[in-house]
Amino acid sequence: xxxxxxxxLNILFKKLRSKKASALGIFITAGDPDFDTSLKIMEGLxxxxxxxxxxxxxxSDPMADGPAIQASSKRALEAGGSLKKTLDMVRLFRVKNNFxxxxxxxxxxxxxxxxxxxxxxxxxxxxxxxxxxVDLPPEEDEELCIPAKExxxxxxxxxxxxxxxxxxxxxxxxxxxxxxxVSITGITGTKDVPxxxxxxxxxxxxxxxxxxxxxxxGIKTREHVEQVTRIADAAIVGSEVVNAIANSLDANGKAKPxxxxxxxxxxxxxxxxxxxx
Amino acid sequence: xxxxxxxxxxxxxxxxxxxxGIFGGQYVAETLMPLIIEVCDAWRASKNDPSFWSExxxxxxxxxxxxxxxxxxxxxxxxxxxAKLYFKRDELNHTGAHKINNVMGQALVARRMGKTKIIAExxxxxxxVATATACALFNLECEVFMGAEDVKRQKPNVDRMRxxxxxxxxxxxxxxxxxxxxxxxxxxxxxxxxTHFYIIGTVAGPHPYPEMVRDFQCVIGEETKEQIMAxxxxxxxxxxxxxxxxSNAIGLFHPFLDDEVKIIGVEAAGYGVETGLHxxxxxxxRPGILHGNxxxxxxxxxxQITEAHSISAGLDYPGIGPEHxxxxxxxxxxxxxxxxxxxxEAFALCSRLEGIIPALEPAHALAYIATIIKTLPKDHIIIMxxxxxxxxxxxxxxxxxxxxxKL
Numbered sequence: 001x002x003x004x005x006x007x008x009l010n011i012l013f014k015k016l017r018s019k020k021a022s023a024l025g026i027f028i029t030a031g032d033p034d035f036d037t038s039l040k041i042m043e044g045l046x047x048x049x050x051x052x053x054x055x056x057x058x059x060s061d062p063m064a065d066g067p068a069i070q071a072s073s074k075r076a077l078e079a080g081g082s083l084k085k086t087l088d089m090v091r092l093f094r095v096k097n098n099f100x101x102x103x104x105x106x107x108x109x110x111x112x113x114x115x116x117x118x119x120x121x122x123x124x125x126x127x128x129x130x131x132x133x134v135d136l137p138p139e140e141d142e143e144l145c146i147p148a149k150e151x152x153x154x155x156x157x158x159x160x161x162x163x164x165x166x167x168x169x170x171x172x173x174x175x176x177x178x179x180x181x182v183s184i185t186g187i188t189g190t191k192d193v194p195x196x197x198x199x200x201x202x203x204x205x206x207x208x209x210x211x212x213x214x215x216x217x218g219i220k221t222r223e224h225v226e227q228v229t230r231i232a233d234a235a236i237v238g239s240e241v242v243n244a245i246a247n248s249l250d251a252n253g254k255a256k257p258x259x260x261x262x263x264x265x266x267x268x269x270x271x272x273x274x275x276x277x
Numbered sequence: 278x279x280x281x282x283x284x285x286x287x288x289x290x291x292x293x294x295x296x297x298g299i300f301g302g303q304y305v306a307e308t309l310m311p312l313i314i315e316v317c318d319a320w321r322a323s324k325n326d327p328s329f330w331s332e333x334x335x336x337x338x339x340x341x342x343x344x345x346x347x348x349x350x351x352x353x354x355x356x357x358x359x360a361k362l363y364f365k366r367d368e369l370n371h372t373g374a375h376k377i378n379n380v381m382g383q384a385l386v387a388r389r390m391g392k393t394k395i396i397a398e399x400x401x402x403x404x405x406v407a408t409a410t411a412c413a414l415f416n417l418e419c420e421v422f423m424g425a426e427d428v429k430r431q432k433p434n435v436d437r438m439r440x441x442x443x444x445x446x447x448x449x450x451x452x453x454x455x456x457x458x459x460x461x462x463x464x465x466x467x468x469x470x471x472t473h474f475y476i477i478g479t480v481a482g483p484h485p486y487p488e489m490v491r492d493f494q495c496v497i498g499e500e501t502k503e504q505i506m507a508x509x510x511x512x513x514x515x516x517x518x519x520x521x522x523x524s525n526a527i528g529l530f531h532p533f534l535d536d537e538v539k540i541i542g543v544e545a546a547g548y549g550v551e552t553g554l555h556x557x558x559x560x561x562x563r564p565g566i567l568h569g570n571x572x573x574x575x576x577x578x579x580x581q582i583t584e585a586h587s588i589s590a591g592l593d594y595p596g597i598g599p600e601h602x603x604x605x606x607x608x609x610x611x612x613x614x615x616x617x618x619x620x621x622e623a624f625a626l627c628s629r630l631e632g633i634i635p636a637l638e639p640a641h642a643l644a645y646i647a648t649i650i651k652t653l654p655k656d657h658i659i660i661m662x663x664x665x666x667x668x669x670x671x672x673x674x675x676x677x678x679x680x681x682x683k684l
Contacts, residue, residue: 060581061451061567063460064306064467070450082579108304109566113580135304135566139294158307162470167314171307182308186468 002121004153008101008129009177012051013212013233021276022229024049025214026267027105027238029056029072030089031081032245037255038076039089041245044264046100049271054132054216054236057086057106064134066189072242075253083110083119087126094127103156103177105132108143116144120151130154130177138170145174156180159205161197168208178212178233179205183219189239193218195227202232225273237270287534287609290600295484295570298606300599303483305569308467313483313569316474319390320485324492329385333493336381340414341370343378343496347504347660352630359650360657363513365501365529367664368636374665375497375525376407380476382493384411387474394418394473398462400427400455400521401590402434403636403665404478409443419443422462424454427590434669452584455594459568479522480598483569487598494528501660502532509658515539518662519642520612521556521592523601525664534609542601543645545587546614556585558597559605559612572599588617588673589637591665618681619644624667624674625683636665637674 016023026045031038045053058076062069090102104123111119111133123131130153136144138157148155154177162185163171172179181201183193198215205213215228216236228235244266248259271277290297305313323329337343346366354362367375380397387395395417399405405421412419421438425447428435435445446465451457459482466475480487480494505513516533518526520542530540547555555561558573565574567582575583575595585595604610615623623643628634635643642661650659667674678684 058581060583061456061460063463063568064308066464067450074451077581082581084579107566109574109576109582110580112564112566112571113576113578134306135569137303137305137307137310139303139310160308160311162311163307164311167311184468185308185470187464190468 002124002151004124004151006127006129008099009052009154012101013178016051016233016276019276022232022274023051023234024225024271024274025052025054025216025234025236026050026241027054027056027236028241029058029069029076030086031058031076031079032072032242033075033249033253033255033259034079035085035089037259039092040260041263042089042093043096044260045267046097048264048267049274049277050100050267052101052103052234054103054105054238055086055090055128057083057104057110059107059110062107064187066187066239068189068239068243068246071246083114087122090126090128101129102127103130103132104128106134108133108135111144116147120147120153124151124153130156132156132158132180134158138173141174149174149176158182161185161201172209175209175211178214179209180236181205181213181215181232182217183215184217188217191218192220193224193228198228199231222270222273225270229273229275235274241266288531290603291484291488295488297600297603300571300602301484301487302571303569304566304571305483306467309463312466312470315390317485319386320489323386323389329389333382333385337496341377341381343370344500344504345369347501347508350631353627356630357647357650359655360653360659361655362646362650363505363658363660364633364663365497365660367497367525367662368666372407372410373668374403374407374636375494375528376404376478377410378496378528379478379490379493379524380404380407380411383474383476383489384415384417387417387476388415390474392472392474394420394469396420396422396462396466396473396475397478398422398455398458399478400424400458400593401669402427402431402438403591403669405443406434406437406441408476409438409441412443413441420446422446422448422458422465424458425449426453427455430673431590431669454584456582479524480527480600481522481568481570481572481596487570487600490524491527491531491600494524495531497525497528497662498530498532501529505658505660512536512538513658513660515541515657515659517541517543517642517646517659518664519543519592519638520597520601521545521594521638522596523598525662527598527600529662530610540610541645542610542612543642544612544614545589545592545641546616547586547588549616550614554586555614556587556592556594557614558595559601560614564602567596570599572596572602573605588620589641591636591638592641613645615641615644621674621677621681622683623647625678633663634667635663636667637670638665639663640667
């Protein structure tokens, strides 16, 4: 069995912790709005200040996502996106960049359909560094979390404001990589991040776990990034970024020459808010 | 492997985590898990409380109008000149379909949990109407998610829901149909966890829904068993029901799973399974994960969920309840399908010969029966679940029947 050895997430968080700095995670959907544009955006992210990339595997029925990421997933699929092509993009990205962690984020059906062992093998070979599979709670750990653990591939858990401390014990049991704290009760990109609640929740999580804590859902501005990275190890921005892609498209939903640059300049602006930068 | 070799009983699934063999489960986001666990606990407590069931029994008798009759369809029996055909008349329930059996049960669970607001998804609108009805009765706020396409196609049911006091959320995401309405209802639920209860309309979704909905629908089969014993002094030979998500079918089938009875579920073949435009998840799909459970799904080679097609909005869903997937794989239930056109013919035939206008959904069951009944012996007893009435379908059906020369 193939094992994951690259350890990019640990290297990143270790380095940042020693500098008392935090990370910016940027979410984009693989293949949004098309393969080439998406790859160029992805390749440009590290230079603009993205420390890790949350890379969405498009799915027809993204149950936990708000309108922005739903639309992004739909654009990617309509442009021919698939799990296979998502992995191809990771491979191409790794040709030029061997340090930025890539966390694949998505839903279980395309993975199950692909075959779990084949998926894990290809993920590791392609050069991704972890998985977030939204619809696999601890109750279904046998499906992918345990097989991923056996390959040493990080499997990132989501926790939410509604997660009780009793539940947290279950959630953290097989958690690796980092903990993804969902800052709002709801779906991605709908409300603004409630900083006071997040501060309290992150403090609580740090008491329960040694893993780095990332906060996502509802982080929209540089100010949000500033506030969140003061308390957490990472802030993840998704909906705002895919909205920037959406807003840059022409009337037919195709990329314009400026799509890549407008998206990347938003990232640059967000990155200016990161603690320790 | 025959079903008898699998277990002594097929009636004790799912296991405590909601698995029917490899199917079922709880495939939802962690943001939803606290709610699901809360529903699990409330359902378990209700299920084991005799006073819960006696309260439900009161509403079954005095509000829904149960038991529904088991009726010998004598003119169809005469017409086919083969086996004897009975209808379980669940179209006579209040609101005109079996959906209310489940809704009343879940509404009582919601009340016990102290929830004051209800969410539901609906395709054709039957489950939405049933939910709006129960909410009016129990003074609960009701919000119904319905694909924008379906809102247009099913105006009479939309009007009914509004009259009953429900708020309709037209859903424009994805393909704007039932599966997207369910996605949207789940998304909304996560943001309203403290006050809202989600009444799912079929035997799908994360555990405990497939079990809970089934247990509320089993009243159909339990009554049928008593009624056929009284009428014929024996169990039937064959049971037939249509399947979208499969709640009416499992309600009829489940009490008979351990008996010497042949059981047949009829999926919607749309324009024909070979055309790709159908809603036959078992016949034309393969296992996958959607809406909280593993089950057979219509999907492309990349695991993206594809759109279902059926003339019947109630069968127009790209999945099926996980228990059906299990009963399919272990061979206990035989699953077949009927096309739009076959269903339309059965729709007209039943109206003319029995004075019963069936919903398009059970018309699929009757269409399949028409293909087997003639060659069966006269003492063979078939029971079909007439799970809904067809008034809601007239607008869609009449022009087509005219074209077919059936009017």
